[in-house]
Amino acid sequence: MKKFNLDLSRRGFLGAGAALAASSALRWSPSYAQEPQVLNYLSWPGNADPYLVAEFEKENNCKIAIKEYVGGDQMLAVINQSPPGSFDVVLADAEYMHLLHEADFLEELDPADYPLADYWPEFQKFPLHWFDDKLFGVMSDFGYLGLSYNSEVYKPEELASYAAMWEAKAKGKVGFFDWYLPSMGCVSLSNKNANPFDIDEAAFGALKEKLFSLKPQASGFYTIADIFSSLRNGQAHLIPGIGEWITLGLRMDGAPVDTILPEEGGIQWTESLSIVKGTPKKDLARKFIQYTASPKGQVLQATKADNKKSIPSIAGWKLLNETMPDQAEILRLQFDKPNVMDEWKKGRIHFRKLPVQQAIEDWNDVWSELKSL
Amino acid sequence: MTEASLPEISAASSPPGGRGTRRARAALPLLLGLPVALWQVAFFVLPLAFLVVVTFWKVRNFRLAPAFDLANWEKVLTSTPFQRALVYTAEVALVATVLSMLLAFPAAHAIALRLSARARGRWIAFLIIPVFSSYILKVYAWQVVLSPGGLVNTGLALLGLPAADLLGGTLSLNIGLLTLTLPVVTLILTFALMGMDHSLIEAARNLGASKVQVLTQVTLPAIKPGLGLAGVTAFLLSFGDYASPVFLTGSNPPTLAILIVDTVKSGSQWPRASVIGVSMLAILALAFVLVQALTQKRKTR
Incomplete structure (x- = not known):
């Protein structure tokens, strides 16, 4: 070559x-x-x-x-x-x-x-x-979604699990990408669903409950542009369901942000x-x-x-x-050196999928309800 | 607003007396008004009618399909997010309306009744400029000013004061909405106060009325239609606003305008989004009619 x-x-x-x-x-x-x-x-x-x-x-x-x-x-x-x-x-x-x-x-x-x-x-x-x-289809590129965070507020050790989002420290500081799929996927992972998008009705009910319990922690539901600004200006300290596609550019620009894949795993786009x-x-x-x-x-x-x-x-x-x-x-x-294939080899990556056992609309409705709580 | 003021203008502009036949004289204003009427039909009535029609349509494979189906109305009106957003949006709009009226009235009073003609002109220009500058840009600017690492908090830190959580709540939302409504409301009230018969105020004073009495029994009743228009305008602007709730509260919780966008974004549910849109228009029309009835009754009869 x-x-x-x-x-x-x-x-x-x-x-x-x-x-x-x-x-x-x-x-x-x-x-x-x-x-x-x-x-x-x-x-x-x-x-x-x-x-x-x-x-x-x-x-x-x-x-x-x-x-x-x-x-x-x-x-x-x-x-x-x-x-x-x-x-x-x-x-x-x-x-x-x-x-x-x-x-x-x-x-x-x-x-x-x-x-x-x-x-x-x-x-x-x-x-x-x-x-x-x-x-x-021929794959052109990919990336991982996990928990993005403000590295001045959090050390990676504190974010070993998605559970960090429910802690007192994160109150009013958990931002959300306003798209049900990756956000609910991460909460599904935190509920220990081996296959975060392929869950039965009982697990879906549990996911809903877990998601709603996150509402008091929420700072807002952001468009892509506002994810950048909320991470940058300190309005959000944690954002689940996004990844280096957001934080890498910000970090190279001098913002104190990073992404971690907690022990429950991450999602691949x-x-x-x-x-x-x-x-x-x-x-x-x-x-x-x-x-x-x-x-x-x-x-x-x-x-x-x-x-x-x-x-x-x-x-x-x-x-x-x-x-x-x-x-x-x-x-x-x-x-x-440690590289992006390591996470794959550790088996911690799940593909982002549309809901398998429920209708897209059902997941969307849960998401709308969370926002309006 | 345009429609309401049209008859007055045309009535005032038809010359008294004059030569031409009575029929020609009556036809001319109608003829001149025709383009406006056609414009309104083409760009307001027809799209509105289409919006209503779409509420009964269905979405199949992300494509709109004509149908007559009440399911969209049922789905939207009975959904908890819609009901919550409706109550919340109405609350937000009411608070913003009251706030902007309270803040705008003293300003308008001073501009219209206290300032010299020259200073008045300057202040009116000062109020008109913001109306013609980008609202989105101003909302973004507020985001920078109010954010945790923003201007206000940097200033507080320099003074050794603790940081304030300003962005993402009622305070930031109302700051954003007032940016939109305050200049317009102040202008409407200023013009209303300028247009009233000032000799009424002098007469009341000569008859020994106190300042409060002049305000409550003379000035306010005299500009009642203006008050109504200002209130409706503030309500209308803040009820339908999208930018402030999105950028200053992070859609937390969502207003009806945000709900429309969400409904289209996921699932391309144009019919359901239209249901929300039509509902919002109906509420606004109701508010308009109500205020008209309250403020114009005594004047016309």
């Missing part, structure tokens, strides 16, 4: 001028969605940033037009409401993949097309991306790329997924300034350690 210099690619991008910078953040529009050199990409915000896609656009003489969504519900709403052929590639969180698959939005992928053999063995056949032994069924641009879509799964694409995924992630590709780890050793250290993606 050729050693490549990321700084050079950055400079190359800058040299390409403002025109490229402006057009790289192309917004999706039905008016040019059908043009052959436009790849229509339904994704979380920021994923068509020039840092991630400029090189791909240049190599393939195309433009990526992004339609941004915030949250899986919105993603499903957009794809359901758009005419067929509106999107070529979709980035989805793993827990929504079965809904996309059941609604027949996804093209089956040929595993041989993608460098899955480069991935950590744990991720080569990621269960939420395969249906009936057929591949429908996982993003993947899929080809949308019916696209006439299957080749370009496949190339884009190949690029993102390639060592180079993986390094870019991991190191984007405002969104640091873990990557599943060992080849990506190698390239990162060769080209940006400091980033590899911060991201805990080093081979010879």
Whole structure:
């Protein structure tokens, strides 16, 4: 493998001028969605940033037009409401993949097309991306959710268990990400549910009770932007269900925050790329997924300034350690040091899933009730 | 507000006497009013009607499907979070209304009746500017000022005083809401006080009325419609506000406006969100009619 210099690619991008910078953040529009050199990409915000896609656009003489969504519900709403052929590639969180698959939005992928053999063995056949032994999504990145905390107020030893959220010290200082799934997942873990999202009615009742007992400790229910500010300005000292995707950036910015995975375990979020069924641009879509799964694409995924992630590709780890050793250290993606795969090996990671035995609405209702208590 | 003031304006602007036939004279104001009426139909009446229709629709696979189903109304109106949010939002709006009236009236009284014409103009401009600056920006600024590590607490620490927990409660919520309502309410009351017949006050004084008597028996009754309008405006703004409850209390607990967003965010339940929206509009309309009835009765009959 050729050693490549990321700084050079950055400079190359800058040299390409403002025109490229402006057009790289192309917004999706039905008016040019059908043009052959436009790849229509339904994704979380920021994923068509020039840092991630400029090189791909240049190599393939195309433009990526992004339609941004915030949250899986919105993603499903957009794809359901758009005419067929509106999107070529979709980035989805793993827990929504079965809904996309059941609604027949996804093209089956040929595993041989993608460098899955480069991935950590744990991720080569990621269960939420395969249906009936057929591949429908290629993992692009992942991260863990646990208990994020203000490191001036808490020492890691005090947070060995989620139980810390119920202690007097945390009264009025437990912030919540205003999304039922990761928040209730952590409380479910603290209730010692081996499978936090697959629980029977009795366990669901116990979860509800446990969750409601947390209300007097709550400082607020925050949007993503307010999670950043509440952690930073000291309004919240503990936030369950978030992770380094929030705290790493803040810490590098000088804020005293960190994330711990308590002994009850943590939750993994996982993003993947899929080809949308019916696209006439299957080749370009496949190339884009190949690029993102390639060592180079993986390094870019991991190191984007405002969104640091873990990557599943060992080849990506190698390239990162060769080209940006400091980033590899911060991201805990080093081979010879404690790294993000350790938690996996200890068996403390559970996938984030949609509720298995109850309806999504039931969990949502419990969450709404908690907020209004 | 626009609709209520329209008849007065058109009545005042129709010239007395004049040459043209009576029918032409009657038709002109109607003709001139037509674009406004069409505008209102296109951008208020029709969307409102659609909102009501949507409350009966269903969501299938994240898509709205026309139907006639009362389930949305039943689900929302009987849900505990909705009932709690309704009571809480009404409380919040009432408190903010009373606070803004109490704070705004003395200010408006001073501006309208005590200041020179020049100073008055300056103060009115001073009140109009905040109306045209970003409210969200101001709410964010309050977040910075009130937060545990914010300006106030930094100041307290410099003075050797203990930190105060200011953000995320009734205090911060009302500070945010007053930022929204106070300038508008003060302006309405100022104009109401400027518009009243000032010789009434002089007459009352000459007849030996005390300051309190002048205020309660002359000034306040004279600006009753203005008081009503100011109160309704404050209630309306704070009842429907989203920014202050979200950014200054962290949605803890949620208001009806927050509940609308939550309902759409999880499950794309546009019909149920519409039920909350229509309920809020109904409550506001009721408040408006009630206040109109209370403040205008004596004036018109």
